[in-house]
Amino acid sequence: MTTPWVAEAVRRIERDFQRSADTHLFPIELPALAGVQIYLKDESTHPTGSLKHRLARSLFLYGLCNGWIREGTTVIESSSGSTAVSEAYFARLLGLPFVAVMPRSTSAAKVAQIAFYGGRSHFVERGDQVYGEAARLARECGGHYMDQFTHAERATDWRGNNNIAESIFTQMRAEPHPVPRWIVVGAGTGGTSATIGRYLRYQGHASELCVVDPEHSVFFDYWNDRTRPEVTTDRPSRIEGIGRPRVEPSFVPGVIDRMLRVPDAASFAALRVLEQRLGRRFGGSTGTDFCGALQLASEMRARGEAGSIVTLACDGGERYLDTCYDDAWLRAQGHDIAPWVRRLEAACDSGAWAPG
The missing domain is CATH 3.40.50.1100 (Rossmann fold)
Known part of the structure; x- marks a missing residue:
C-alpha cells in the first residue's frame, strides 16, 4: 500500500x-x-x-516505489561528487537526511554543494572503499544505500x-x-x-x-x-x-x-x-x-x-x-x-x- x-x-x-x-x-x-x-x-x-540530476531523480523514484525509502529514511550514496550533489538536492526536497561517501580527493566545490543542500560528506582514502563503507553506514543507521552503480541502468526508463x-x-x-x-x-x-x-x-x-x-x-x-x-x-x-x-x-x-x-x-x-x-x-x-x-x-x-x-x-x-x-x-x-x-x-x- x-x-x-x-x-x-x-x-x-x-x-x-x-x-x-x-x-x-x-x-x-x-x-x-x-x-x-x-x-x-x-x-x-x-x-x-x-x-547526474536525471539519475538522482530516477533513483529516488525507484527507491520510493520499491518501498526502500520512507519518511525519515537516511539516504546514503557512494559517489565521486556530482551524483551526491544531485541526491542531496532531492533528499532536501523530501526532508530526508543524506550522507555521501566519497574519496578524500573529491573537489572542494562539490563537497560545498552537498553541504549547501543539507547533506553530509563522509570521506574514504581510496575510490574502491566507497562501496563497503556506504553499505556499512546504511546498516548501522537503518538507512537506505542508494547504490547508483548497481541501480543506474534499471532505475531509468530506457x-x-x-x-x-x-x-x-x-x-x-x-x-x-x-x-x-x-x-x-x-x-x-x-x-x-x-x-x-x-x-x-x-x-x-x-x-x-x-x-x-x-x-x-x-x-x-x-x-x-x-x-x-x-x-x-x-x-x-x-x-x-x-x-x-x-x-x-x-x-x-x-x-x-x-x-x-x-x-x-x-x-x-x-x-x-x-x-x-x-x-x-x-x-x-x-x-x-x-x-x-x-x-x-x-x-x-x-x-x-x-x-x-x-x-x-x-x-x-x-x-x-x-x-x-x-x-x-x-x-x-x-x-x-x-x-x-x-x-x-x-x-x-x-x-x-x-x-x-
Whole structure:
C-alpha cells in the first residue's frame, strides 16, 4: 500500500520535474569538418548542475516505489561528487537526511554543494572503499544505500519517459541530419550508456553508441575482453564522474558499438580548446567526450561521410577551477597538456585526426 508520505514524495519530485526545462543542445562550429556536425548537449543547466540530476531523480523514484525509502529514511550514496550533489538536492526536497561517501580527493566545490543542500560528506582514502563503507553506514543507521552503480541502468526508463536519449532525438528533429551517426558518452555507473544504447535499439535507430573511457578505468578493458568481468585497478580515475576501478553492475557492454580510450592529458586539453571556441568551461568528462566526438568526426570526413554526432557536457567547469583549470594542479599531477592542445586545435582547424 502506498502511504500518504510516499505519495506526496513522488508528487514533489514530479512537480520539480515539471518546473525544469530541458537542457540545451547546441552545435560546435568546426568548418573544417564540412558535412559533419558535432552537437553538445549541455547537462550543466540542470538545477544541480550536472547530468547526474536525471539519475538522482530516477533513483529516488525507484527507491520510493520499491518501498526502500520512507519518511525519515537516511539516504546514503557512494559517489565521486556530482551524483551526491544531485541526491542531496532531492533528499532536501523530501526532508530526508543524506550522507555521501566519497574519496578524500573529491573537489572542494562539490563537497560545498552537498553541504549547501543539507547533506553530509563522509570521506574514504581510496575510490574502491566507497562501496563497503556506504553499505556499512546504511546498516548501522537503518538507512537506505542508494547504490547508483548497481541501480543506474534499471532505475531509468530506457524506452522513453523523457530520458536523455529521447530528449536528444526530440531536439535533433529539425537538424540537417536528425538521426545522429554517433552518440558519444563516458561511463561512470554505465547507466547513461545503457539507457541510450537500449533506446537506440528499441526505436530502431541507425545511430551507433561510442563510449569513451579515461586512463585508470577498467570499462575499456572489459569491453574488449568480456571474459574478464573481475578486472580491477588500484589507481583511481582522474576524470571525475567517469571511469571506474571495477566493472560496475550497471555497465552493459552489449549495447555499445565502439569504445575509445582517451588520455587524461587530452581530456584536460580539450577543455581549453572548448573554452576558446565556445567561451564556456566544463568538467573533465566533457573534455573526454569531445575528444571522442572529434576523432569520430575526423574519421567520417576522411571517408567522405556526412552526418551528425551528439555528445554531452556533463557538468560545468566552475566545480573544477582548482583542478582541471589550474595549471599548477595539472603540473603536480604530471599532465603536460600543451602538446594535446596543439593536436586538438589542429584537428579542429584541419578536420584530420592525428593518432598517437
